[in-house]
Amino acid sequence: MVSYKEIGLVHTREMFAKAVAGGYAIPAFNFNNMEQLQAIIQAAAETKSPVILQVSKGARNYANQTLLRYMAEGAVEYAKELGWEHPQIVLHLDHGDSFETCKSCVDMGFSSVMIDASALPYEENIALTKKVVDYAHQFDVTVEAELGVLAGVEDEVSAAESHYTKPEEVIDFASRTGCDSLAISIGTSHGAYKFTPEQCTRDPKTGRLVPPPLAFDVLHEIEKKLPGFPIVLHGSSSVPQEYVDEINALGGKLPDAVGIPEEQLREASKSAVCKINIDSDSRLAMTAAIRRVFHDKPGEFDPRKYLGPARDEMKKLYKHKIVNVLGSDGKAE
Numbered sequence: 238m239v240s241y242k243e244i245g246l247v248h249t250r251e252m253f254a255k256a257v258a259g260g261y262a263i264p265a266f267n268f269n270n271m272e273q274l275q276a277i278i279q280a281a282a283e284t285k286s287p288v289i290l291q292v293s294k295g296a297r298n299y300a301n302q303t304l305l306r307y308m309a310e311g312a313v314e315y316a317k318e319l320g321w322e323h324p325q326i327v328l329h330l331d332h333g334d335s336f337e338t339c340k341s342c343v344d345m346g347f348s349s350v351m352i353d354a355s356a357l358p359y360e361e362n363i364a365l366t367k368k369v370v371d372y373a374h375q376f377d378v379t380v381e382a383e384l385g386v387l388a389g390v391e392d393e394v395s396a397a398e399s400h401y402t403k404p405e406e407v408i409d410f411a412s413r414t415g416c417d418s419l420a421i422s423i424g425t426s427h428g429a430y431k432f433t434p435e436q437c438t439r440d441p442k443t444g445r446l447v448p449p450p451l452a453f454d455v456l457h458e459i460e461k462k463l464p465g466f467p468i469v470l471h472g473s474s475s476v477p478q479e480y481v482d483e484i485n486a487l488g489g490k491l492p493d494a495v496g497i498p499e500e501q502l503r504e505a506s507k508s509a510v511c512k513i514n515i516d517s518d519s520r521l522a523m524t525a526a527i528r529r530v531f532h533d534k535p536g537e538f539d540p541r542k543y544l545g546p547a548r549d550e551m552k553k554l555y556k557h558k559i560v561n562v563l564g565s566d567g568k569a570e
């Protein structure tokens with residue numbers, strides 16, 4: 238049993254309270270490897286932004302949960318080396334699917350866990366979420382729960398159809414589970430193919446797909462029911478079309494990949510939305526940078542020569558999100 242406090246991590250409670258009051262959101266970036274982690278920490282340190290490092294089931298299968306946890310411990314020390322005196326770094330389990338998984342993360346030093354029981358019937362979602370909350374709170378670990386269903390596919394989370402969160406359920410759910418934050422469904426979606434062309438309109442000038450807008454009315458309804466309660470948005474990559482175009486021009490094949498417009502996320506950040514999950518965008522940044530190197534220098538075979546540029550591209554993306562979309566820069570001086 239290791240407490241996250243011993244390794245310099247923080248939980249989300251104060252961080253979220255400040256973000257809700259201050260009208261900004263905390264970035265939650267998924268990580269699976271060293272270059273991605275370096276890029277996240279460099280971006281957060283340079284902008285002095287609180288940051289949530291997320292570990293998904295896919296990441297645990299790919300890189301090993303224990304190794305990722307030690308990488309996060311190293312990240313705290315690395316942040317200090319970069320001149321960030323008091324780093325505010327959360328290590329968070331993304332989409333925990335059972336009590337056992339959440340418990341194992343709490344026990345090994347995660348400072349926050351998500352229990353995603355949103356696919357279960359309402360009462361079962363409450364029972365499982367409460368069980369995780371009761372355990373995690375003994376160790377001052379914060380818990381994110383989910384109500385409503387997001388569409389899309391990411392790692393091992395997938396659903397064919399989305400169901401918006403029902404505002405009439407949120408008070409009952411939050412009070413009976415004791416969760417610290419709530420992921421809701423208002424039209425975001427996992428992955429790089431968030432919407433089918435049929436769900437979108439097309440910009441006549443550029444021919445690009447324009448996704449349906451987020452359901453801000455549902456968000457505002459939820460905010461009214463639970464004033465100041467921390468709300469989380471999953472599936473909030475914007476799928477930058479420059480990356481999609483570059484990947485496609487250099488031999489890739491990502492037809493009609495489309496995400497959530499950044500202006501809408503900026504708007505959401507000003508509300509009770511205090512955590513925004515971004516994963517696919519860094520995958521696209523990494524892929525575009527690696528394709529660029531392979532195209533320009535076909536003789537290159539030193540992984541540092543293509544993973545290095547990939548790291549730089551991801552860092553640029555993370556800083557852009559922090560400063561221009563979430564507004565969390567300077568909030569962890």
Ligand SMILES: [Zn+2]
Nearest residue numbers: 332471472514
């Ligand atoms: Zn998610």
